[in-house]
Amino acid sequence: MRPRNAAATREAILNSALEAFTRAGYDAVGVREIAESAGVTAMLVNRYFGSKEGLFAEVVEAAMAERTVLTDDPATLAADIAAVLVRRTAPDAGRLDPFLLMLRSAPNPRAAEILRAGIERHVEKHLTDVLPDKRNTEGPALALAVIAGFWVMRTLIGSTELARADEGVLEAKLEKVFAVLLAE
Amino acid sequence: MRPRNAAATREAILNSALEAFTRAGYDAVGVREIAESAGVTAMLVNRYFGSKEGLFAEVVEAAMAERTVLTDDPATLAADIAAVLVRRTAPDAGRLDPFLLMLRSAPNPRAAEILRAGIERHVEKHLTDVLPDKRNTEGPALALAVIAGFWVMRTLIGSTELARADEGVLEAKLEKVFAVLLAE
């Protein structure tokens, strides 16, 4: 049995919740399930985080705050995003990405609102900061939409076309798309 | 009370289910709720459709089979898709689109598989048929990903940037993206 340690237990719950919410989405995961994975009772979760919704909010905050933007060089940004996107959505890739967390939990309206705030405050902001042209505000938002859509079709839906396609071709086409959106 | 009529009742259940699944997603809707909207008992739903999953499969089939591709002219295809996409995802638009059905139900793996089959057999096929270049098979799949992503961010998440942006600008940028993906 783990020694009593509030901070460590909190962390364990948070990790367990991140894994579960990312794997199955907000609605499909029970508080008891998260608690058990953390070696703890369901009620302790609510004691530390107030409610399932409060826990989710902290998970989102932690997941989105990690810097995911890949380069600071606007010239190679489109190519970098395309490459990382294709790699991370590959059928054999590890499945623990903020976009998965978002897409699997977005159907719940309260979760969606929390996600919107997190995305805008962190991910979208990171992307905007790298771009030189501050007037192109739709660009980052549309780029995130493309990333989200690619995740949906390749991972959630499991499109056979996107699974079969040559990754080099996908990457090249996506790079063109991001170039169009982030340019000017 | 509606006169006894199996065909009409089936139809009523199907309509009610389409509305409910599109509004809330597969997991968030109960069979009782669908039944009640159709003026019927929950058990009748299962009697006609075997199970909730069977009902969902029929709903998806019906929703996807409706031809949604807008023009047969490849020259104006990119512009048409962009225009309709922006219009249908507008904040005040009616919310009954196959993409919403898909995105809200995709977190459930069994629902996702049903959706994948429906998408590929109908929507993706329609789009592919219009294109002249039969070797560009990733194009339609990627275009669907972009459409899905735009729906997610604008409707499910409620991105403030995509809500605030000028619709003409969004449409223009999306047209460029679809042009890149669907060209040659």
Place this chain on the structure above:
DNA sequence: CCAAGAGGTATACACCTGTAGACTTAGCTC
């Protein structure tokens, strides 16, 4: 050494879930 408080658990409630089996009732045919 022992009490106080933090860390954690047990029990319970009110409600909802999909669906199986037995039942009732309305409508058409003869």
Place this chain on the structure above:
DNA sequence: GAGCTAAGTCTACAGGTGTATACCTCTTGG
């Protein structure tokens, strides 16, 4: 008008949901 069959309903079950209240127990400070 009687009777059969299709259309539809009732009851029930086994389990799961989030979370509020009351409780226990380990660790630490005096």
